[in-house]
Amino acid sequence: MSNRVEMVIRNIVPAHSHGAYTLYLKELNGNRILPIIIGGFEAQAIAMELEGMKPTRPMTHDLFSNALREFDITVTEINIQQLDEGIYYAGITCLCVNDSTSKLVVLDSRTSDAIAMGIKFRCPIYCVEKILEEAAYNDEQNEDFEEEEMPGQLVDDLTEPQANSHVNSGYAKLSMDELEQLLEDAINDEDYGKAAKIRDEIKRRNG
Numbered sequence: 123m124s125n126r127v128e129m130v131i132r133n134i135v136p137a138h139s140h141g142a143y144t145l146y147l148k149e150l151n152g153n154r155i156l157p158i159i160i161g162g163f164e165a166q167a168i169a170m171e172l173e174g175m176k177p178t179r180p181m182t183h184d185l186f187s188n189a190l191r192e193f194d195i196t197v198t199e200i201n202i203q204q205l206d207e208g209i210y211y212a213g214i215t216c217l218c219v220n221d222s223t224s225k226l227v228v229l230d231s232r233t234s235d236a237i238a239m240g241i242k243f244r245c246p247i248y249c250v251e252k253i254l255e256e257a258a259y260n261d262e263q264n265e266d267f268e269e270e271e272m273p274g275q276l277v278d279d280l281t282e283p284q285a286n287s288h289v290n291s292g293y294a295k296l297s298m299d300e301l302e303q304l305l306e307d308a309i310n311d312e313d314y315g316k317a318a319k320i321r322d323e324i325k326r327r328n329g
Contacts, residue, residue: 126250127154128150145157149254149258156249160233168241183242197243199215211230296323
């Protein structure tokens with residue numbers, strides 16, 4: 123495979139298109155940013171995993187990852203390997219273990235689905251250098267980039283740590299019991315943007 127660069131998730135923000143989001147990937151040891159337009163469902167799946175939220179019933183990516191684990195298949199890495207007429211193509215590399223044998227299998231995937239699966243398996247995300255040269259921009263040269271806080275900014279070693287700031291969201295006057303109930307209701311209603319704000323208020327109070 124061509125030269126690859128490891129990427130981390132920097133942010134997810136609403137795109138100008140209705141229902142779409144922009145996923146920003148940043149090279150692990152550099153300043154280049156790769157923006158990728160993804161659908162709302164995929165953005166929701168990525169944000170939920172990053173925030174550690176569990177749906178009341180398994181969503182599509184949960185079902186797929188649970189099935190892989192049940193059959194001793196592990197996702198080892200994600201590769202964004204092609205950009206053709208504005209469309210990104212990715213591969214999900216899986217390690218399949220069967221008794222005493224094992225083999226690697228690469229599944230063709232939409233990039234958004236591949237990243238969602240990569241996060242669930244806590245595996246590295248790579249992008250070929252050619253794509254970064256063509257579609258990425260240098261963060262140091264873009265002062266207009268908006269660091270808009272959205273669900274899914276921080277998770278283990280998959281994202282770049284950023285300073286947290288508390289914004290009065292109207293939840294400050296509520297008790298912890300009320301916040302916990304609101305959080306449960308928001309998750310049940312699949313309102314994960316609201317759930318993330320409530321969770322942030324709970325985390326702020328817990329120090």
